[in-house]
Amino acid sequence: MTNLDQFESVFKSSDKAVFNYVRPTYTNGLIVTDLDAVHVSDFTNQIRGYLSAIDDGGLQWAALTSDDFQSVQELLEQIEKRKPDLIVTYRHLKSKAWQWPYSLGEYLDVMTQATEVPVLVVPHPEAGRAYAQSLINTDRVMAITDHMTGDDDLVNTAMAFTADQGTCWLTHVENQAVFERYMETISKIPQVNTDIAREAIAAQLLKEPTDYIAACKTEIERHKLSVQIELLVVMGRRIDEYRQLIVDHEIDLLVMHTKTGDHLAMQGAAYPLAVDLRQIPMLMI
Amino acid sequence: MHDVPQFVTYLFAGLLVAMILCLALEEKIHAKKSVIVGGFAVITLLLAAAFGLVRPETVQILGHPVTLPVYIPGVDWAVIAIILGSSLFVDVTSKCGLFTWIAIKLTKASGGDPLRLLIYYGVMTVVFSAVLNNVTAMIIVGTLSAVSLGKLRINNKLLGFLLIEALLTNVGGLLTLISSVPNIIIGNAAGISFVDFFVTASPYVVVATAVTIFVGARVFAIKGLDSEQAKVEAAILVAGFDENDGIESESFFKFGTLMTGLFIVSMASVSVTPYVKELGMGYVALTFALIMLVRFKSTADRFYQALDWDLLAFFGCLFIVINMMEHALVLNLIGDGLKPIIALGEITGTGVLLFASAIASSVTDNIPLAAMLAKILGGMELTSDSPFWWAVIFGANLGGNITPIGSASTLVAVTIIHKNKLPMSFAGFVKVAVPFAAFQLILACAYVLLVLG
Numbered sequence: 001m002t003n004l005d006q007f008e009s010v011f012k013s014s015d016k017a018v019f020n021y022v023r024p025t026y027t028n029g030l031i032v033t034d035l036d037a038v039h040v041s042d043f044t045n046q047i048r049g050y051l052s053a054i055d056d057g058g059l060q061w062a063a064l065t066s067d068d069f070q071s072v073q074e075l076l077e078q079i080e081k082r083k084p085d086l087i088v089t090y091r092h093l094k095s096k097a098w099q100w101p102y103s104l105g106e107y108l109d110v111m112t113q114a115t116e117v118p119v120l121v122v123p124h125p126e127a128g129r130a131y132a133q134s135l136i137n138t139d140r141v142m143a144i145t146d147h148m149t150g151d152d153d154l155v156n157t158a159m160a161f162t163a164d165q166g167t168c169w170l171t172h173v174e175n176q177a178v179f180e181r182y183m184e185t186i187s188k189i190p191q192v193n194t195d196i197a198r199e200a201i202a203a204q205l206l207k208e209p210t211d212y213i214a215a216c217k218t219e220i221e222r223h224k225l226s227v228q229i230e231l232l233v234v235m236g237r238r239i240d241e242y243r244q245l246i247v248d249h250e251i252d253l254l255v256m257h258t259k260t261g262d263h264l265a266m267q268g269a270a271y272p273l274a275v276d277l278r279q280i281p282m283l284m285i
Numbered sequence: 286m287h288d289v290p291q292f293v294t295y296l297f298a299g300l301l302v303a304m305i306l307c308l309a310l311e312e313k314i315h316a317k318k319s320v321i322v323g324g325f326a327v328i329t330l331l332l333a334a335a336f337g338l339v340r341p342e343t344v345q346i347l348g349h350p351v352t353l354p355v356y357i358p359g360v361d362w363a364v365i366a367i368i369l370g371s372s373l374f375v376d377v378t379s380k381c382g383l384f385t386w387i388a389i390k391l392t393k394a395s396g397g398d399p400l401r402l403l404i405y406y407g408v409m410t411v412v413f414s415a416v417l418n419n420v421t422a423m424i425i426v427g428t429l430s431a432v433s434l435g436k437l438r439i440n441n442k443l444l445g446f447l448l449i450e451a452l453l454t455n456v457g458g459l460l461t462l463i464s465s466v467p468n469i470i471i472g473n474a475a476g477i478s479f480v481d482f483f484v485t486a487s488p489y490v491v492v493a494t495a496v497t498i499f500v501g502a503r504v505f506a507i508k509g510l511d512s513e514q515a516k517v518e519a520a521i522l523v524a525g526f527d528e529n530d531g532i533e534s535e536s537f538f539k540f541g542t543l544m545t546g547l548f549i550v551s552m553a554s555v556s557v558t559p560y561v562k563e564l565g566m567g568y569v570a571l572t573f574a575l576i577m578l579v580r581f582k583s584t585a586d587r588f589y590q591a592l593d594w595d596l597l598a599f600f601g602c603l604f605i606v607i608n609m610m611e612h613a614l615v616l617n618l619i620g621d622g623l624k625p626i627i628a629l630g631e632i633t634g635t636g637v638l639l640f641a642s643a644i645a646s647s648v649t650d651n652i653p654l655a656a657m658l659a660k661i662l663g664g665m666e667l668t669s670d671s672p673f674w675w676a677v678i679f680g681a682n683l684g685g686n687i688t689p690i691g692s693a694s695t696l697v698a699v700t701i702i703h704k705n706k707l708p709m710s711f712a713g714f715v716k717v718a719v720p721f722a723a724f725q726l727i728l729a730c731a732y733v734l735l736v737l738g
Contacts, residue, residue, distance in 0.1 A: 004424050004427075004428060004697070004700065004701065004704075007385070007424050007425050007428045007429075008428040008431070008432065010382075010385050010530075010531045011385065011388075011389070011428055011429050011432040011433075012432055013530055013531070014385070014389055014526050014527050014528065014530035014531060015432060015436055015525060015526055016525045016526070016527050016530070017525065018521065018524060018525040211527070211530075
């Protein structure tokens, strides 16, 4: 029944994920800091300017200072009380651990997983690690994932944060290490032609996100949005690839998923990315 | 005609019955058709030689005497050439993406409406069965049905779709002279041209298709969408299919489309084309296959590997067995048995022959039946428009709809059904299929008697 399988594959491959454009709206932003009242005002103004792309006129900002919470529990209570639809914060609140770039800090760790609200993580104000373009505007936004196909939520969010006349990169990096591990296994199975498998699987893995991004581009053009879509679909080592892409394209904001269903930990590569890529703002949805 | 001891004739008749039983139990004995029939070819050849029924013949080829092994002249090489050429042509042409393109275009044109989808898929099954063959048609339409109904989240209708499509493959197989192997064998033996075959069979195919789809929609409760919201949602879902995804090269797609059209026209006009009519349809099929292979000239061998060698070897061996049966006067014996049926006259005799052919085809392969009856009826000097030929053609094709083992395409349908984890037993298939098959056979009988008689 080789033919049966062949035709089934052709039809399954022709079944493409369709992109539906829906612009998310933000009305209630909460800036969580460990700054004092004097410095928090400057920081808030900087964030407002930076995120002007999502402000359609109805976005209200509130800010928490160091005195507003003394524990993770109190912070969660503040969030619960204020019901924001976007949180802006940075790593290592109320800690000096920002000097060692090996974790996110207990507040951010819990905040990203215990709430349903998207969290925008910006470079630490004191760390001095931010790239020059960081926190100025969002005219170069990059959505990153290892499974772009069908992820309308990620694309719509990235689009919403991209400033008018800006560029939105839709980036899919297929994990080279995982691919190689499977290829190594396939190379030990006599019934499977290793060369054909390598070529066909790699092509199919990259084709699906490419097709989906093409569908996104068509739909966005149909809505006559003034944002340019760029496609980046590659196979590689994810953190290295993303770091290089950020530098190459002078990215202002990264957008990625961190929550998966009812899992307690951040999904897949999200945690190492969140720890590693601390030079530019990162939106965790 | 040579003298053959009666016990030899009965011995060979017994071997023929044993071969037919083995073919009917092919799945149970886990042996391919070619191996089963090949085994019987070896035995019958040896016995025929031992009893002195056959001896090498010397024939004149281009003025030179050539001694042929006894198993060579018995094979109908014209039929083998048509099957080999058509299979190769269809296999290469299907790589251009034309058939999947048509299938996906129709899926999108349906807007995801289940009833419209059933009508489109039903008609497509018939046309693909006629142009390609019923197995390829069932594979294409069956797999697409599973994918598209899954996308539309109406998997509960898949069983109905697959059964209706399976029943329509054998109806579509009646449309042209090259749509099924029994057509090729009987058509060649009767001297029916491609055009005459199409003109004679097409009215029946149109009516049988329409009624099968209409009744099938009622039986399996396949209805159109009634709310506007449901229509919009279904249309969005099927819009995700990309008909161009399977097309690797636009130029090859256009070339394949052009060649498919030319192939049909050429096959239809063989009998009136100077020079080509001397060479026959097998020549045309092989020539078109070769033209398509030029596109893949450096990798043509992969298409040879993809050929259904089991089927081709089966045909070759089957012709040898039938030839040995002819030498052992078994065909005369069966012909004597058929004489009372023929003697019933064109009305009753035709009807009985049609239903008898259908019942025989429902439990075993219709190709040995067609090959045997072609020899027997050929010996009766019937004219090419005799309704007896058509009785065998309709019976041999439609009989495949009675049981899941009646034809290769119904077997494919059952495979797809089981692959999709749908419940369907042998008895379950028969229970659903028999009313449809009975209707199609009664309609065929009426058509042969009233229109062709």
